[in-house]
Amino acid sequence: MSAVSTLAPSVLSDRINAMQESQTIAMAKKARELAAQGLDVINLSFGEPDFQTPQYIKDAAKKALDEGFTFYTPVPGYLDLRQAICDKLQRDNQLDYKPENIVVSTGAKQSLANVVMSMVNPGDEVIVFAPYWVSYEEMVKLAEGTPVPLMGSLENDFKVTAAELEAAITPRTKLIMYSSPCNPTGSVFSREELADIAEVVARHPQVHVLADEIYEYINFVGEHVSIAQFSDIKDRVITVNGFSKGYAMTGWRVGYLAARKEIASACEKMQSQITSGTCSVAQRGALAALQGGRTSADEMVAAYRRRRDLVLELVQDVPGFRTPTPSGAFYIFPDVTGYFGKQTPDGSTITSAAELALFILNDAHVAAVDGGAFGAPNCIRFSTAAADEKLREAFIRIKASLLKLV
Known part of the structure; x- marks a missing residue:
């Protein structure tokens, strides 16, 4: 028996x-x-x-296979893709970065996780603008940080105000996480609202901002504003974006972050021990997406x-x-x-x-x-x-x- x-x-x-x-x-x-x-x-x-996914992006991936893009890729992504991301950030967001500031990951979700795991220590507080995307809190908990949800009112389209943020910051606050356009509410922060929030962040030098801009192109009000555009805090902003939403490339799993070199290098280090470089063929498709513009x-x-x-x-x-x-x-x-x-x-x-x-x-x-x-x-x-x-x-x-x- x-x-x-x-x-x-x-x-x-x-x-x-x-x-x-x-x-x-x-x-x-x-x-x-x-x-x-x-x-x-x-x-x-x-x-x-x-x-x-648009046909020209699929065609680029097929071509990449024929051209032999079947080997390991650099951990932070192919250099030409990182340069194309820099060009996009300059064109669309008026942000000046070099390839060394860019890390390409297996989806924007991994980019977010890389940042949280690279920056948050046990006991650090992370203010999470609520309503928030489902994974933000769990990422913070995984890093042994303390998530601090900060709810925006329905009357203000669920958007947190600068005054509400100021009241929530403590000496233990390390990071602020938010998305605009927002998942799940669809709310979009205006230039004036982000300028006020940037002023608050500028007064607290220990605080960084993790801005999730994956829905950037799906915007019905015209102007998309990146909080990294405010020069006083640019070095304390990590901008995350990707290809899933704007280019209908969910299954391709390509995202990226832009940050000062110290943070980008830390995220590259983290990624090197978990997944290494993102899929070669998917990266060639992402490059074609950027080169094809926004049509x-x-x-x-x-x-x-x-x-x-x-x-x-x-x-x-x-x-x-x-x-x-x-x-x-x-x-x-x-x-x-x-x-x-x-x-x-x-x-x-x-x-x-x-x-x-x-x-x-x-x-x-x-x-x-x-x-x-x-x-x-x-x-x-x-x-x-x-x-x-x-x-x-x-x-x-x-x-x-x-x-x-x-």
Whole structure:
């Protein structure tokens, strides 16, 4: 009789046991499970463009294979790609960097993680503008830092003000993390708002800023402003961007950061021990994307704007949703507290956005992500990166399901 092997609870590290699974991925998993049962599920949980990567980028990747780009790449990325990123930052953002300031990574997510792991010590406080992208807090916790969520008000389109930031900074504050355009709210910081925030940061020399600009091109208000443009704090700003959103290259996994050399070198060192250089073929595609300009991105943005307007029109017919108008990205993020306390047909009481999102998934077969994953437990995030007919059908279903709540 063979002995039965059991897995001791202590076999896994404390850090992995404490880490939360990405809620966007978790909801997508639930949606796939329902779809596998034969149900027609409309998935509005993922932040992924529904467009194909532009053909000229695909062609560049095919050419790269034929030309033999199949070997290890430099840890910080190919030199010509880093130079092209510098050219882009100068052209689009009025930022002057050299290739030594650029580190190309396997997605913007890795760039963010590289920065946090390279800069944050145990006990350091990291102010995270909330609502925030789901992985920010977990990255800080992984580095043994202390995340300090700072919530912007719905009345201010969820944007943190300079005065609110000033009040949150302590001697232990090391880093500020934010995104603009924002995932999940779609809010965009104006030049004036970022100028005021930069003034606050300038008064606290120990504080650095990690600016996530992955949605830069998906902007409906015109001007995108990088906080690194304010010269007083440029050396204390790390700008992260990538190709997933603006060029519909999610599966290619190419992102990058721009920072002063000390920080860039530290991130290169971190990356050298975890993944080394990013995929060779994907980098050649990224180079072609930059060389091809913004035409394809602008065409996609026109579609995103139309879809945003469509969804805002559809949401007007859904009672109980309070929805600011997004200025960028491809989400809406309504406050749904109007449904708290209502009962479902089976007699359960809705007490949170998480429960409401689950009810919508099970009853309307529409997948979304509850706002608790983004530090805003009164809201739900719906992606608008779907075909018009899918969006129409989704919100018709949602309205019908919510009318069942009493």
